[in-house]
Amino acid sequence: MMTESVEITKKHLGESSDAYKTSVKNLEMIQEKLQEHKIKSNHEILQETLKEMTTASCAQEYNLETAMASARKVLENSPKVVETGFVKGLDLCRAYFNEVCYPLLEREFANFLPRMAAGLIGEGSECYGFDDEISRDHDFGPSFQIYIPKEDMPVYGERLKHRLATLPKTFQGFGARVESQYGDGRVGVFTIEDFYRKFTAAEGVPDTLSHWRQIPENALSTVTNGEVFFDNYGEFTRIREELKKGYPEDVRLKKIAARLMKMAQSGQYNFPRCNKRKEYVASRLALSEFMSVSMSLVYLLNHAYRPYYKWVHRGLLDLPILGQNAYDKMQRLSVLSLEKDSREMEWIIEEFCVACVEELKAQGLTSSSEAFLLAQGPEVLKRIQEPALRNSNPWVE
Numbered sequence: 001m002m003t004e005s006v007e008i009t010k011k012h013l014g015e016s017s018d019a020y021k022t023s024v025k026n027l028e029m030i031q032e033k034l035q036e037h038k039i040k041s042n043h044e045i046l047q048e049t050l051k052e053m054t055t056a057s058c059a060q061e062y063n064l065e066t067a068m069a070s071a072r073k074v075l076e077n078s079p080k081v082v083e084t085g086f087v088k089g090l091d092l093c094r095a096y097f098n099e100v101c102y103p104l105l106e107r108e109f110a111n112f113l114p115r116m117a118a119g120l121i122g123e124g125s126e127c128y129g130f131d132d133e134i135s136r137d138h139d140f141g142p143s144f145q146i147y148i149p150k151e152d153m154p155v156y157g158e159r160l161k162h163r164l165a166t167l168p169k170t171f172q173g174f175g176a177r178v179e180s181q182y183g184d185g186r187v188g189v190f191t192i193e194d195f196y197r198k199f200t201a202a203e204g205v206p207d208t209l210s211h212w213r214q215i216p217e218n219a220l221s222t223v224t225n226g227e228v229f230f231d232n233y234g235e236f237t238r239i240r241e242e243l244k245k246g247y248p249e250d251v252r253l254k255k256i257a258a259r260l261m262k263m264a265q266s267g268q269y270n271f272p273r274c275n276k277r278k279e280y281v282a283s284r285l286a287l288s289e290f291m292s293v294s295m296s297l298v299y300l301l302n303h304a305y306r307p308y309y310k311w312v313h314r315g316l317l318d319l320p321i322l323g324q325n326a327y328d329k330m331q332r333l334s335v336l337s338l339e340k341d342s343r344e345m346e347w348i349i350e351e352f353c354v355a356c357v358e359e360l361k362a363q364g365l366t367s368s369s370e371a372f373l374l375a376q377g378p379e380v381l382k383r384i385q386e387p388a389l390r391n392s393n394p395w396v397e
Contacts, residue, residue: 086133087172089126089140090227096142096171097229101164108163112156117147117236121226122199123186123308128225130311141177142170143187144229147236150191161189192236199223205242209386212251213397217296221305246303250384256365257380258397259297260356264373266290267349275342283338290349291330294356298326301359325355 097118105113125131126140146164148157169176177187193203199219206212224244231237246252267290274283292309295316299306302319306312316327329352336345353373360366366379377394384390 087174088129089124089131089135090120090129092142092172092174093120093126093144094227094229097144100142100167100171101144102230104163104167109156109160112148112152112160114232115148115152117192117228117231117233118144119147119226119228119231120144120187121224121228121240122222125311127222128307128311128315130314138178138180141174142172143177145187145195146189147192147195147231148189149233149235150193153191157189157191164189192239195236196223196239200243204239209248209251209389212248213254217299217306218308221307224305225307246305247300250386250389252300252303253365253380253384254389254392255397256297256300256360257377257394259293259300260373260380261377261395262293263290263297263353263356264377266293268353268372268374271349272342272346275338275346280338283342287333287338287345291333294352295326295330297356298322301356301363322355322359326352 101118105116109116120143121127122145124140125135131140146160148160179186197203199222200206200215202211206215220243224240228237228240247255266286271283271286271290274280274286292312295312296306298316298319298321299312302321302323304319307315313327313330316323316330319326329348333345333348338345350371354371356373357366357369357371357376360376360380361369365383366376368375368379370376381390381392381394
């Protein structure tokens with residue numbers, strides 16, 4: 001927006017004009033001054049201010065005092081100024097729902113409120129609290145989800161969707177949510193059953209071990225993140241709380257055994273062998289596999305679900321068991337040189353594997369102190385109750 005305004009002056013008066021030079025200088029100084037006062041202007045405020053400046057610059061020289069007065073006036077008079085501090089997407093959406101949506105529900109859908117729940121859960125970094133300035137380039141803005149029983153959808157669901165579509169799209173200085181090509185369908189009105197089915201292929205809590213094993217970890221992580229703003233009906237939260245308990249123990253142990261086997265194969269065995277051969281592409285692939293399954297193991301040891309791959313490392317910091325340990329070691333492995341630091345990398349891998357064995361012992365999942373994890377997979381399988389799983393291949397999760 002700032003660049004566009006300066007370009008208008010440049011186009012009409014030329015780059016050598018005093019108005020253009022003054023506009024550029026004024027914009028830079030206004031930015032500095034606003035930063036000093038820790039005021040974050042929103043898009044609409046800045047647009048209005050720059051429009052005034054551009055118009056004035058094209059007509060006459062625009063002095064700094066006038067520019068600052070104009071910017072200050074717009075900022076002071078606007079109710080959309082956002083005070084200092086980064087606003088997380090989940091906080092924004094919660095406030096938007098509470099201040100804009102919920103009053104409407106009370107006025108026009110009071111009879112159905114006892115059968116509703118609302119929140120923000122699912123895809124998107126804001127649902128994990130991982131969002132930052134970079135995250136706002138897609139699928140970001142004031143929004144929420146409302147969950148109702150499937151039998152209610154034909155009764156008032158479509159009317160609710162239509163009414164919510166008329167709500168203000170902007171809120172607290174943030175523009176309307178702009179959905180990316182594949183980001184549609186994340187917010188709005190859902191039946192409880194459809195919402196869960198999208199991620200777990202079940203309308204509620206899966207009822208067989210086979211079903212649990214088929215659900216991707218990141219899908220379970222996605223459907224249990226975020227926040228429920230309210231749940232008068234209770235069914236949505238009941239399902240959510242059951243899913244948040246983690247995998248059934250036999251499934252968790254089956255996955256832990258498979259992770260241990262792959263950690264041994266990729267990190268303890270193949271990684272050093274590839275390094276000795278100077279096959280650095282193979283080394284990198286082995287290291288990548290080791291890091292991926294190691295981080296997944298840490299989530300399983302915490303009775304948690306591994307999220308989408310780009311948040312796996314960041315999410316370790318929220319895990320009390322080996323979370324910080326894994327975070328630091330994976331970070332170190334990612335920046336070391338295969339050619340220069342392979343010995344240190346091998347040592348880090350071994351050190352982490354030893355830490356994992358100690359945690360397995362602490363959880364009663366092994367009685368062995370063997371550091372080579374290929375021996376630990378079968379040990380964990382012995383603790384599985386279901387006979388078919390207990391006697392299955394330890395490499396298969």
